[in-house]
Amino acid sequence: MSPRPTTLLVPLLTGLLLGTTGATALEQGHLRETYTVTLNGVTYRVPVDYYVWKNGDGHFVWLSLGVHPLEHQAHECMFHAAQWFVRYSGEFRGTLIVSWIRIPKEYYTTGDRQRDYQVSRDLGQLTFYHHVLRYVLHPEELGRKVGVRLTGRPELFLDVHAHRPWWGASEFILIPAGPVHGNDNPTSYRKALQICEALAGVIGASVDPNQKGTSPPWVTAPVARAGIPAATFENGYYYLEREMPANYDNYRTELDKALLEALYLYALEGGRVSPTPEGYRKLAHWYEVAAGVWDRTARYLELAADQHPDYADVLRHLSELARRISSLLRRMSDECRQVAALLEAGNRREAARLVDDRLLPEYNEVRRLYAEYIEGYRRIPVRIVDVVQPPSKTERPWWEWVLEQPWFPVAATVGVGVGALAVVKLVKTGPIPILGLIACAVPPLRRSLRSCSRR
Numbered sequence: 001m002s003p004r005p006t007t008l009l010v011p012l013l014t015g016l017l018l019g020t021t022g023a024t025a026l027e028q029g030h031l032r033e034t035y036t037v038t039l040n041g042v043t044y045r046v047p048v049d050y051y052v053w054k055n056g057d058g059h060f061v062w063l064s065l066g067v068h069p070l071e072h073q074a075h076e077c078m079f080h081a082a083q084w085f086v087r088y089s090g091e092f093r094g095t096l097i098v099s100w101i102r103i104p105k106e107y108y109t110t111g112d113r114q115r116d117y118q119v120s121r122d123l124g125q126l127t128f129y130h131h132v133l134r135y136v137l138h139p140e141e142l143g144r145k146v147g148v149r150l151t152g153r154p155e156l157f158l159d160v161h162a163h164r165p166w167w168g169a170s171e172f173i174l175i176p177a178g179p180v181h182g183n184d185n186p187t188s189y190r191k192a193l194q195i196c197e198a199l200a201g202v203i204g205a206s207v208d209p210n211q212k213g214t215s216p217p218w219v220t221a222p223v224a225r226a227g228i229p230a231a232t233f234e235n236g237y238y239y240l241e242r243e244m245p246a247n248y249d250n251y252r253t254e255l256d257k258a259l260l261e262a263l264y265l266y267a268l269e270g271g272r273v274s275p276t277p278e279g280y281r282k283l284a285h286w287y288e289v290a291a292g293v294w295d296r297t298a299r300y301l302e303l304a305a306d307q308h309p310d311y312a313d314v315l316r317h318l319s320e321l322a323r324r325i326s327s328l329l330r331r332m333s334d335e336c337r338q339v340a341a342l343l344e345a346g347n348r349r350e351a352a353r354l355v356d357d358r359l360l361p362e363y364n365e366v367r368r369l370y371a372e373y374i375e376g377y378r379r380i381p382v383r384i385v386d387v388v389q390p391p392s393k394t395e396r397p398w399w400e401w402v403l404e405q406p407w408f409p410v411a412a413t414v415g416v417g418v419g420a421l422a423v424v425k426l427v428k429t430g431p432i433p434i435l436g437l438i439a440c441a442v443p444p445l446r447r448s449l450r451s452c453s454r455r
């Protein structure tokens with residue numbers, strides 16, 4: 001690992017673009033550094049791109065892409081979402097940094113699949129740990145190089161991955177770095193868990209603090225130990241040739257956009273909404289955004305059902321659940337606006353009645369449907385052989401045979417080497433994640449004016 005990277009500085013349009021309010025200017029910078037990384041006695045040259053966007057004061061988030069390059073579709077979707085959020089959402093205030101490890105393809109396309117898989121992942125993890133991590137902990141150094149003044153540290157670090165379709169797993173999983181990953185900092189863990197739970201309801205993800213993987217010890221755990229809340233985000237699936245509808249990446253990008261919006265406008269504020277007209281309008285907005293995401297999920301699941309007659313029933317049922325969640329959220333959004341208007345008119349009694357008689361029961365129903373939805377995913381019999389290319393007839397490596405065995409998904413979680421081509425994770429279902437968005441939904445109007453904290 002060379003301590004002196006080759007630096008190629010590409011300052012871009014710094015401070016030229018006006019923010020949407022016109023009040024602040026969007027500053028941006030780009031830096032590419034190329035690092036020397038040694039793995040098993042071989043020396044590799046690995047470029048990393050850093051994109052810095054700053055629009056006045058506000059929240060500060062770091063997105064990490066490219067740690068596992070085979071999961072690149074998920075990285076591309078998140079990057080498109082980030083560009084959209086910064087430039088076109090009209091809602092970006094604060095700082096967003098994207099680091100993207102660009103491992104040259106020739107390093108992991110030698111034809112030896114097992115070796116390629118391992119090298120690609122190890123290189124990404126080492127590059128992050130020995131080079132990128134420094135900037136996450138000291139963003140001001142990166143800021144100086146790109147010409148954007150950065151102060152403070154990220155409030156959330158999100159490492160973006162993708163996983164294989166799998167028994168028992170929901171598609172989108174947030175994994176806050178905690179004790180099982182080697183993060184011994186309870187404060188950063190608690191905060192990351194809170195943020196993840198707030199995000200989960202918006203995008204229909206599950207939160208699983210117990211899910212292990214190969215990257216957290218190298219990526220999210222070191223960040224979290226230093227006090228920065230950190231999470232791994234399984235941004236849907238990879239290896240999609242036969243598994244996903246053609247529009248899967250569009251769907252994923254839309255979901256990532258909602259995630260970023262939710263992050264900056266809601267989740268980093270602890271999911272707090274005050275029981276004021278303004279608070280209820282904010283809530284109305286969030287229910288609407290979440291409803292849009294659940295609509296997309298319903299459409300995606302319908303397409304998936306057409307492609308997979310074997311388990312079309314389960315997929316259609318999930319789609320139906322998503323539709324019901326969406327329509328409830330829309331109704332709740334309308335009711336939140338009514339509550340806001342009633343409060344403004346000084347009619348607290350009517351407002352409280354609307355909350356008690358309508359919003360609370362609907363909120364409980366959404367939670368119930370959401371739990372059923374997450375539970376339903378466990379019944380999708382996605383087989384790993386559906387998504388791995390058929391083995392060639394000649395010279396079948398042993399691991400291809402392993403992949404086809406029915407016990408594979410279980411064995412892979414403990415197998416040494418077997419896991420090399422699999423998702424090396426224990427899929428444990430944690431406690432049913434709350435809908436963070438929903439959970440704080442209904443501020444207790446009658447009881448007090450205190451803002452609603454998580455749950």
Ligand SMILES: [Zn+2]
Pocket residue numbers: 068071161162215
């Ligand atoms: Zn990964």
